[in-house]
Amino acid sequence: MNQSRIIRIMIADDHPMMREGLRSTLEDERDMKVVAEVANGAEAIEHFGLSDPDVVLMDLQMPRVDGTQAIAAIREQDPQIPIVVLTTYPGDARVTRAMAVGATSYLLKTASSEEIIATIRAAFCGRRHVAPDVLQDVSAHQGMEGLTPRELSVLRLASQGMSNKEIGASLHIAEETVKTRMKSILSKLNAHDRTHAVTIAIHRGFLDT
Incomplete structure (x- = not known):
């Protein structure tokens, strides 16, 4: 140019x-x-x-x-x-x-x-x-594993205050599946609990405010 x-x-x-x-x-x-x-x-x-x-x-x-x-x-x-x-x-x-x-x-x-x-x-x-x-x-965060679309769908609903049971009903999946995905989310984000995970996800740009 x-x-x-x-x-x-x-x-x-x-x-x-x-x-x-x-x-x-x-x-x-x-x-x-x-x-x-x-x-x-x-x-x-x-x-x-x-x-x-x-x-x-x-x-x-x-x-x-x-x-x-x-x-x-x-x-x-x-x-x-x-x-x-x-x-x-x-x-x-x-x-x-x-x-x-x-x-x-x-x-x-x-x-x-x-x-x-x-x-x-x-x-x-x-x-x-x-x-x-x-x-x-x-x-x-280079090299850290990102969240999958399915995990993001769970975390997005969790950020709205839904329980695991409510998330499962909304996504048409079993409550145990929600728990499994949430466990993976916490591990990937190195979060203490779901509230901490939501905060980290917003900061890192996985979730929009």
């Missing part, structure tokens, strides 16, 4: 003030122009082809279609497009999912304006960047 030309940016975030702040920050830079602002993943997919950005700045938690789904769909349109995730949510599972579907960089919204701008320029030039605090979280 040619760094001498203007970097065209699409911002996808469901908070109007966040979009306004990002636009103001980015358009203060001589080499950057915001060509589209969208409020959800569905709009991001629709407007990507219309606005033809060089870099996409993508939140993960958005209505209608979330950021991870939008990243995957945009990547199908253009496998080379740099996508910078800018989100409130850390956690190794979220990072892994986002990078697996095509995100090239991952920042938290606590990042400074300078770091956001530098990351966009790096992405435009084909370089990846993951915020050091995010990378540390990923490294801390």
